[in-house]
Amino acid sequence: MANNAREFEYTQDDFDFLRKISNQHSGILVPDDKFDMFYSRLSKRVRLLGFTRFKQYCDYLQHHPEQEFTEFINAVTTNLTSFFREKHHFDYLAETVLPELLKKNQAQRQIKVWSAGCSTGEEPYSLAMTLLENVPSGWDVKILATDLDTNVLATAAEGIYALERVTSIGEQRLKRWFQKGVGAQSRKARARADLRRIIHFKQLNLMQDWPMQGVFDVIFCRNVLIYFDRDTKARLVNRYAGLLRQGGHLFIGHSESLHQIDVPFMLVGHTIYRKTDV
Incomplete structure (x- = not known):
């Protein structure tokens, strides 16, 4: 109606059409209570394209995905973040994980971190500050965001x-x-x-192929799993495990x-997991 x-x-x-193609592309589940949110977020696109009905927008999206699909996904993706959000994660990284990595990785003197779902960048910049404040100069520190x-x-x-942020x-x-x-x-x-020089920003759909080579010491994937069903969560976390060094750490969101x-991780702190032997 x-x-x-x-x-x-x-x-x-x-709404059903739009949330279906969003789910097919991103794996994100869109519940019934997002009906108004989809209208609010996509109205700008409907207005810009000169349509009067969302049905016209649905048809356009279906027949001209190369022109519109990226705009559509950008509009319906949630991006809520802040610097040092869930501060205990960064404290644990600085006080527990990094001292361990400085011993374990002494030979190659390299630390690699992945911020998956980095939004507007507050998380990877918080990670960069934490790393540069706690890792000696001369080490190769890299963050994929x-x-x-x-x-x-x-x-x-x-x-x-903005300064207030x-x-x-x-x-x-x-x-x-x-x-x-x-x-x-x-x-x-x-x-x-x-x-900025230690962070590499790249567009990536977590549901599709990952081009990354090598392994990471730490992965932050916070407030991302909450959008997926149980089977998708398991697949995604097992893929993370495949890119983490043995004993590497996975940080997830406060409500996750x-x-x-069934994943090869053990809980070592509040929403902090360590990869176990498999």
């Missing part, structure tokens, strides 16, 4: 944030790792080159768990 109070005609059939949404990746790669990291860190803007940019700050999922 369409709601006549809306700017655009929008029906349950439209991936996301499905190309728009948020562009923001992340630029590394420019970065002041939460504390004055000392702000002075060390960010450069405040001047003039028209005075209410913004940019991550310094030391942070690997409980009763």
